[in-house]
Amino acid sequence: MAGIIEISPAHRNFSRYDIRDIITFSVILGKDASCINEDLVTVLGENAPSIPTIRKWVKDVSEGRDGMEDEPCPGRPVTACGDANISKVLVPWSDDRRKTCEEISKDTSMSRTSAFRVLTNKLNNNKKFSKCVPYLLTDELEESRVNFSRNFLGRFQTEQNDFLGRAFTVDETWVYYWDPETKRQSAERRDFDEPRP
Structure with missing residues (x-):
């Protein structure tokens, strides 16, 4: 056609x-x-x-409009990630990295989603869960424990019950004041490149 x-x-x-x-x-x-x-x-x-x-x-x-650009939309500007809110979130977060967004929002009187945006977008961190790492002994510590055990076994064979009445044990591991009951309680906010706690 x-x-x-x-x-x-x-x-x-x-x-x-x-x-x-x-x-x-x-x-x-x-x-x-x-x-x-x-x-x-x-x-x-x-x-x-x-x-x-x-x-x-x-x-x-x-009606005579010349420009093709969009006109600015009325309404409230997005200020959740402004410098003032970043400094407001930094204070409670640096005190305790295990705080949730809800707790930070109560401390800073800002919304939970705004606190979340500041933490993830501006402070560049996310939640990382603790990982249980077994206590590793060096070769020298393992050898000294074996020597102590042999020494105690020899004394037990010679002294019998007298030795048990005078013996006590001590564990050399550190015990922290806070022990999380669940995995979620152990989570804390860290930078993306930081290792797990």
Whole structure:
């Protein structure tokens, strides 16, 4: 058919600014929104903007709008990750890294999600769970324990019950004041490159 131009798929990738320019050009030619919509659907298919969007741009261009940039949206700016909130979150977090986002939000009077954003996005850390590591002895400590055990065994064989009445044992491991009952209680926030506690 004469007059029909075949559009290749490579020509169907228009940015939103290109589409707004096409709408502006079509308004200058005197086309209405439904006619512009038909043209865009023919060329772009399902990627074409909706008819309400086209009507909005036709109205804006008809009223004299020049720029194709989006206007700033009204509303509250995102300030959750501002410097003031970062310093507010740093204080309770540096005191106890096991604090949850709920506890930090109570301490700082900010929302839990804001505290979470500051901790993960700005302070660049996440929750890491403790890992139980067995107490490892050096070769010298193992040898000294074997020697002590042989010595005690020899004394027990010679002294029998007298030796048991005078013997006491001591464990040389450190006991911390806080022992988590669950894995979740042992979690604390650390930098992404820091090892587990």
